[in-house]
Amino acid sequence: MTALQTERLVLRHWHAADRLPFAEMNADPRVMEFMPATLSRPESDLLLDSIEKHIDTHGFGLFAAELRRDRSFIGFIGLAIPSFQASFTPGVEVGWRLSPIHWGKGLATEGAREVIRYAFEGLGLEAVVSFTVPANARSRRVMEKL
Numbered sequence: 001m002t003a004l005q006t007e008r009l010v011l012r013h014w015h016a017a018d019r020l021p022f023a024e025m026n027a028d029p030r031v032m033e034f035m036p037a038t039l040s041r042p043e044s045d046l047l048l049d050s051i052e053k054h055i056d057t058h059g060f061g062l063f064a065a066e067l068r069r070d071r072s073f074i075g076f077i078g079l080a081i082p083s084f085q086a087s088f089t090p091g092v093e094v095g096w097r098l099s100p101i102h103w104g105k106g107l108a109t110e111g112a113r114e115v116i117r118y119a120f121e122g123l124g125l126e127a128v129v130s131f132t133v134p135a136n137a138r139s140r141r142v143m144e145k146l
Contacts, residue, residue: 006110006111008110015064019044025099026043074101076095077094077096079093079119
């Protein structure tokens, strides 16, 4: 999978060292407020395994996101094929999940814009969707900016 860069971010393939901060993020109730539940370390590892399998299968997926200035892991931003039925499936979704310390800085928007550019220009996709629950105001604001 091609690595992408923005002014402040590197969106890249996952490393073994990402597993711990990924698990810490997935265990945070603030991060998982609009998901079914927080994840234990084994559950988080299984999720990362499935992300990597998606990348291997489709050639694209959710990128590990890090800050360019210090290479610190901040979450993920990328593309996924939803595994459920909805009015917009089958299709490709752009999504993100960041550690709370990085919320409100425009990083999800910056990264998602680059991922969408890559989806159309690099992968030749014809459409990309994004969705959330109505109560998730932060993600809705990101979507409105895209």
